[in-house]
Amino acid sequence: xxxxxxxxxxxxxxxxHTKGNPMKATIYFSLAASVxxxxxxxxxxxxxxxxxxxxxxxxxxxxxxxxxxxxxTYIGQNAAAFNLLNAERSKCGFGLLAQNAQLDAAATSHxxxxxxxxxxxxDEIAGKQGFSGANPSARAQAKGYSSPQVSEAAGGSAPGAxxxxxxxxxxxxxxxxxxxxxxxxxxxxGIAARQPSDSGSxxxxxxxxxxxxxxxxxxxxxMATADVMTYPCQGSSGxxxxxxxxxxxxxxxxxxxxxxxxxxxxxxxxxxxxxxSSAAMIKVATSATVALRAPMTVANDPNKVIAKHEAFVMPxxxxxxxxxxxxxxxxxxxxxxxxxxxxxxxxxx
Numbered sequence: 502x503x504x505x506x507x508x509x510x511x512x513x514x515x516x517x518h519t520k521g522n523p524m525k526a527t528i529y530f531s532l533a534a535s536v537x538x539x540x541x542x543x544x545x546x547x548x549x550x551x552x553x554x555x556x557x558x559x560x561x562x563x564x565x566x567x568x569x570x571x572x573x574t575y576i577g578q579n580a581a582a583f584n585l586l587n588a589e590r591s592k593c594g595f596g597l598l599a600q601n602a603q604l605d606a607a608a609t610s611h612x613x614x615x616x617x618x619x620x621x622x623x624d625e626i627a628g629k630q631g632f633s634g635a636n637p638s639a640r641a642q643a644k645g646y647s648s649p650q651v652s653e654a655a656g657g658s659a660p661g662a663x664x665x666x667x668x669x670x671x672x673x674x675x676x677x678x679x680x681x682x683x684x685x686x687x688x689x690x691g692i693a694a695r696q697p698s699d700s701g702s703x704x705x706x707x708x709x710x711x712x713x714x715x716x717x718x719x720x721x722x723x724m725a726t727a728d729v730m731t732y733p734c735q736g737s738s739g740x741x742x743x744x745x746x747x748x749x750x751x752x753x754x755x756x757x758x759x760x761x762x763x764x765x766x767x768x769x770x771x772x773x774x775x776x777x778s779s780a781a782m783i784k785v786a787t788s789a790t791v792a793l794r795a796p797m798t799v800a801n802d803p804n805k806v807i808a809k810h811e812a813f814v815m816p817x818x819x820x821x822x823x824x825x826x827x828x829x830x831x832x833x834x835x836x837x838x839x840x841x842x843x844x845x846x847x848x849x850x
Contacts, residue, residue: 562770564725566596567688573600578694582666582709586683586690589674593734595684596722603646604691604712607633611640611653612695612708619704621657621748631700637712641691650721651714654682660707666694669709671848674732675741677751677764677797677813678806684732684766686721687713724770729834732766733845742847743819749804751797752815761794762816763847769810769834777832780814785825785844792817822849 575583587597614631615621625632625640634640637653656669673679691712697704715721724730733740743760744751752761769775777798782791795801797813807813814830829842 562723562726564723564728565720566594566722566724567599568597570597570599575600575692578664578666578709579692580666581664582670582692582694582711583690585667585670586711589670589732589737590684592737593684593732594724594730595732596686598690598713599688601646601689601691601714603644604641604651604689604714605693606644606691607637607640607646607651608653608691608693608710608712609695610634610644611637611712612655612693612710613700613702615655615657615708615710616695616697616700616702616704616706619706621655623653623655641712641714646689646714648714648716650687650717651712652682652685652687653710653712654679655708655710658707658709660697660705662707665707665709666692668850669694669711671739671741671850672746673711675763676744676747677766677815678747678749678804680732680764680766681807681811682713683711684768685713686715686723688715688719688722689713724768726770726773727834727837728770729775729832729839729841730768731828731830731841731843732768733763733843735843735845737845739848740845742822742850744815749806751802751804751813752794753803760819762791762818762820765814765828765830767812767814767830767832767841771808771810773835774809775812775832775834777812777814777830779829779831781829782814782816783827784821785827791820791826820847822847 573580573583583600591597610631610633614625614633617630623637625635634643638649638651641651642649654673656672658665662668674683694709696707741763743762744764745757745760750756755761767775767777777796780793780796782793783789784791794815794817799807799809820826825844825846827844831840833839
């Protein structure tokens with residue numbers, strides 16, 4: 502089972518965890534402008550019209566994505582998870598994450614807490630075995646991470662899974678609410694893929710925890726004003742086939758027995774608004790049309806999690822394994838029209 506949390510803390514940059522994205526910083530841009538119109542008449546006096554406010558386009562802001570990070574010191578499934586996550590982010594242009602030792606420690610302590618207490622939660626309760634902080638931000642700061650800007654994603658599995666770190670990345674990126682965090686604007690990451698034996702437990706639960714953060718002074722990674730980005734994107738492969746086990750459930754009436762297909766995220770800059778006017782998907786090998794659900798936006802999200810700069814298109818049924826699909830999405834980014842067409846390939850799960 503997989504679940505996610507984005508944390509709200511007081512600071513000069515506000516991270517909205519209820520209706521926003523971990524990269525949603527309240528950054529405002531303004532451009533003062535006015536136009537004076539003069540009326541001209543023949544054979545008589547003319548009076549200048551009162552000044553009228555002109556429509557003001559948003560200030561164009563460049564992207565600030567990170568393109569290089571130091572080599573990590575991860576080994577085993579932690580390394581596999583880190584490498585896959587950064588590869589998926591890089592392929593679609595979302596910027597890289599740097600390993601952070603303090604976030605590693607926070608993720609490890611929380612994974613061990615969950616295993617020891619046989620729990621699936623982002624909160625910890627003082628007095629329970631392995632308690633290290635009530636929430637992701639508290640745990641990170643207790644391990645020396647100086648910023649309160651911390652979010653967390655986690656996935657549980659049966660012990661002994663061979664590729665639990667990679668599987669966690671694939672599954673979390675195949676869930677709408679989690680996907681937002683996995684490609685969001687954080688700069689640092691800590692990863693802990695933990696088996697019960699790693700902490701001396703005999704509980705039948707293994708955990709992979711991702712803690713994300715950024716220094717307040719650095720701010721989040723952000724796309725350019727005019728950018729429209731997607732995940733999956735052109736050339737993505739190994740993409741999860743369906744949405745299964747997300748908490749909260751983005752499609753409450755559908756679950757394990759009849760899941761919807763993998764989510765397609767359409768994302769613009771946080772201060773912008775995205776709208777989707779049409780979407781289409783075909784299976785490339787057969788040209789067969791794939792039935793899609795109505796786009797999920799801030800207006801119809803049943804759990805009120807996503808924000809105005811995010812939208813999802815989801816097939817109405819699980820996609821076929823190891824198959825290529827073509828997607829076309831048409832809409833507007835703050836009123837400016839866009840169209841994106843790309844292909845991606847599903848994995849075996």
